[in-house]
Amino acid sequence: MQPPIHAIRSTESYQCSFSSGIAVSRSPAWQRNLYKETGLPSGQREEEARSSSLFPAGDCLKRMIPSLRQKKRYIVFEVSPEGFSAEQVHRCVQQSSNALFGSIGTAKMEPRLVAERYAQGKGIIAINHPYAQEGILLLSSIKDIAGQPASVHTLKTSGTIKAAER
Known part of the structure; x- marks a missing residue:
């Protein structure tokens, strides 16, 4: 059984803390969303997402493994x-x-x-x-x-x- 998660919302990021004392911080989902309406083709959106400071490395959507x-x-x-x-x-x-x-x-x-x-x-x-x-x-x-x-x-x-x- 997993420990309960308590989410605290701030304007800049979400902070999740587990009952074991581990805390994880991430930017809000709307900042990580690759498919929001930007008017750019998907390849440019993904490239922009990788180079942006809002998207830490590895936070982009990946292809499903075979x-x-x-x-x-x-x-x-x-x-x-x-x-x-x-x-x-x-x-x-x-x-x-x-x-x-x-x-x-x-x-x-x-x-x-x-x-x-x-x-x-x-x-x-x-x-x-x-x-x-x-x-x-x-x-x-x-x-x-x-x-x-x-x-x-x-x-x-x-x-x-x-x-x-x-």
């Missing part, structure tokens, strides 16, 4: 008739996912069209591993794309893009 990332399943599908752009298919997949599973289910599934692999009516959708069956259901439920009747058939499911392309 062992903690969700595994993906890649579902190969075919759209008939051909002639739809990758953007139209992606928008249709997102709308269908929201209609079937809601915004929380869509966020858990993370359906994403691998746009550079979409050509001549065939494409690949990346889905989080535990939701592969829901992804197949999602694709088979699509009846029209951009207001035109269409059908989507799943061809194959794979754990890697390379195997999906074969």
